[in-house]
Amino acid sequence: MSENLYDLLAGRFPADRTRPCFLLSDGSAISYGELEAGAAHVAGRLMAEGVAPGDRVALQAGKSPEFIMVYLGVLKAGAVFLPLNSAYTRAEVDYFLGDAEPKAVITDPPAWVAAARAHAPLAQSIERSAGDLASLIYTSGTTGRSKGAMLSHGNLADNALALHRAWGFTPGDVLLHALPVFHVHGLFVALHCALLSGCPMVWLAKFSDAEVLAGLERATVMMGVPTFYTRLLANPAFTREAAANVRLFISGSAPLLPSTFAEFEARTGQRILERYGMSEAAIITTNPLDGARVAGSVGYPLPGVDLRIGGGEETGVLEIKGPSVFSGYWRMPDKTAEAFTADGYFVTGDVGRCDPDGRVWISGRAKDLIISGGYNVYPKEVELVLDELPGVVESAVIGVPHRDFGEGVVAVVIGEGDEAALISEARRQLAAYKAPKRIVFVDDLPRNAMGKVQKNLLRQQFGRLFEA
Ligand code: AMP
Numbered sequence: 001m002s003e004n005l006y007d008l009l010a011g012r013f014p015a016d017r018t019r020p021c022f023l024l025s026d027g028s029a030i031s032y033g034e035l036e037a038g039a040a041h042v043a044g045r046l047m048a049e050g051v052a053p054g055d056r057v058a059l060q061a062g063k064s065p066e067f068i069m070v071y072l073g074v075l076k077a078g079a080v081f082l083p084l085n086s087a088y089t090r091a092e093v094d095y096f097l098g099d100a101e102p103k104a105v106i107t108d109p110p111a112w113v114a115a116a117r118a119h120a121p122l123a124q125s126i127e128r129s130a131g132d133l134a135s136l137i138y139t140s141g142t143t144g145r146s147k148g149a150m151l152s153h154g155n156l157a158d159n160a161l162a163l164h165r166a167w168g169f170t171p172g173d174v175l176l177h178a179l180p181v182f183h184v185h186g187l188f189v190a191l192h193c194a195l196l197s198g199c200p201m202v203w204l205a206k207f208s209d210a211e212v213l214a215g216l217e218r219a220t221v222m223m224g225v226p227t228f229y230t231r232l233l234a235n236p237a238f239t240r241e242a243a244a245n246v247r248l249f250i251s252g253s254a255p256l257l258p259s260t261f262a263e264f265e266a267r268t269g270q271r272i273l274e275r276y277g278m279s280e281a282a283i284i285t286t287n288p289l290d291g292a293r294v295a296g297s298v299g300y301p302l303p304g305v306d307l308r309i310g311g312g313e314e315t316g317v318l319e320i321k322g323p324s325v326f327s328g329y330w331r332m333p334d335k336t337a338e339a340f341t342a343d344g345y346f347v348t349g350d351v352g353r354c355d356p357d358g359r360v361w362i363s364g365r366a367k368d369l370i371i372s373g374g375y376n377v378y379p380k381e382v383e384l385v386l387d388e389l390p391g392v393v394e395s396a397v398i399g400v401p402h403r404d405f406g407e408g409v410v411a412v413v414i415g416e417g418d419e420a421a422l423i424s425e426a427r428r429q430l431a432a433y434k435a436p437k438r439i440v441f442v443d444d445l446p447r448n449a450m451g452k453v454q455k456n457l458l459r460q461q462f463g464r465l466f467e468a
Contacts, residue, residue: 003129003132003153004128004153005075005153006039006072006125009160009192013032013036017033019032019198021034021035022068023200023201025204030065035069035072037122038066038073040076040123041073041121042069042070042072042074042113043123044123045115046074047077049104051079052078053126054079054132055080055104056080056082056101056136057074057080057102058082058084059105059106059107060083060182062205063180063181063186064109065203070113071181075134076123077126080134080135082096082102082148083182085180085183085449087449096148099331100136130153130157131327133150133151134153134155135151136148136151139280147329147332147335150326150330152326152327155282155325156188156192159188159282159302160188160192162303163189163192163193163283163286163302164192164196164197166286167273167286169193171197172220173197174201174219175190175223176215176216176246177194177201177202178207178211178222178228179207179223179224184278185277189223189277189283202219207227209232209237212228213238221248222248223252225254227451229256229264230257230260239267240267240268243270246270248273248289249270249273250273252275252276253277253452254451256295258295258384260272261295262295274299276299276360278348279326280326281320284301284307285302285305285360286299286302287299300358300359301320301358301360306320309352309354315352315363317347317348318362319345319346319347320345320348350362351363372402372409373404373433374406377433379397379398379399379455380397381430381434382409382430382435382436383396383397389417391415391422393414394413394414394415394445396453397409397436399459400438400463400465401463401467402437403466408466409433409436409437410440412439413439413440413441414444416441417441419441423437438466
């Protein structure tokens, strides 16, 4: 039997194919039947143009239903889907195209799909086995060259089924989808849950308070990055009533601040469900649907995921094994070898610990580790203390070159206050070597499209702070 991910998804589409899949902002809808036909025409056109199973197909474009038709059509044709962030520049795109050597590059899905509909036949799915490559996802690569994570049909299918079950999706759900679709979160996590339920999605090209607020009137599940939730909370129209139709708010891709979790609960009476994942393994842990959702914890490993802490200490780098873990980096055997332990665990690079009952807490990225005067400082530990101090909305702690200490701890803080007073407050709660030596106040922190604070930019901006 074919293990093509497309066939698994399409096997769950509603029997009545006139049911809506995409609910669009202009009030119109695109049905499951149209999605299915679009994907079949895309596959037909790709095959007609000589794209063979295993060939890469790159797509760089804004979000649209046709983007998804191309994605599904590529799977159907047995080819490998390569989504590229629409913000990438020409030079960046050149690198990906040179590395992945796609057979086709699509930049205007609506026009491309329209031509496929007009001229290409409806194609059948190509048979695939679970280990065959389905998608190449380039990591955001803040250090060194971006690497293409190779995800198979089996990796994606397994994760989709596990999440669909864990989060209790049913055909009666309506998913609010405001995430970008060039990233695992919007493309796999959110989309697959909806397609496996055969349920509609409120389909927003991007996050806007007004459109999300309107969408929440009919949605039952929302998936977002933490910034979506902070932006909703900043809008007084986001009330308990505005959230009342939604059974589940899910957050991931970056840490959700405990203060956001608490404010959200106070405002809506609902607890955001936080989960943790990455391009190389899709979702790894989740808080429970039924049971305690705890602020600051990313919950428990999904069924089938074996998670351990490397290095033999209580806190260390999380290592995982499981059905959704990728097979390696595209054409980078050395990087692949470095990423796995001798006994086959993937080294995530995220630092954390496990409770006695198996709950996982993440305390930062290994590469964010600051070594000051020979001591290890985990930025997250310092940020948690700072975030509780009066006047601090959010903090990002970085290491900056320092003549005496090698690196000096610097906190970049959204908020206002007196630098010296905050530092001495932090020192009361933290060992002196962990407390920031300098605090800089800013209006906002630089973030990427997935809401992650770009510490590399902060390190550049404040890199000479101790030289003065
Ligand atoms: P990406 O491959 O772009 O999805 O980035 C994956 C990284 O995002 C992970 O390795 C984590 O560092 C971070 N991340 C994702 N979800 C969470 C979360 N819930 N809490 C903390 N960090 C997260």
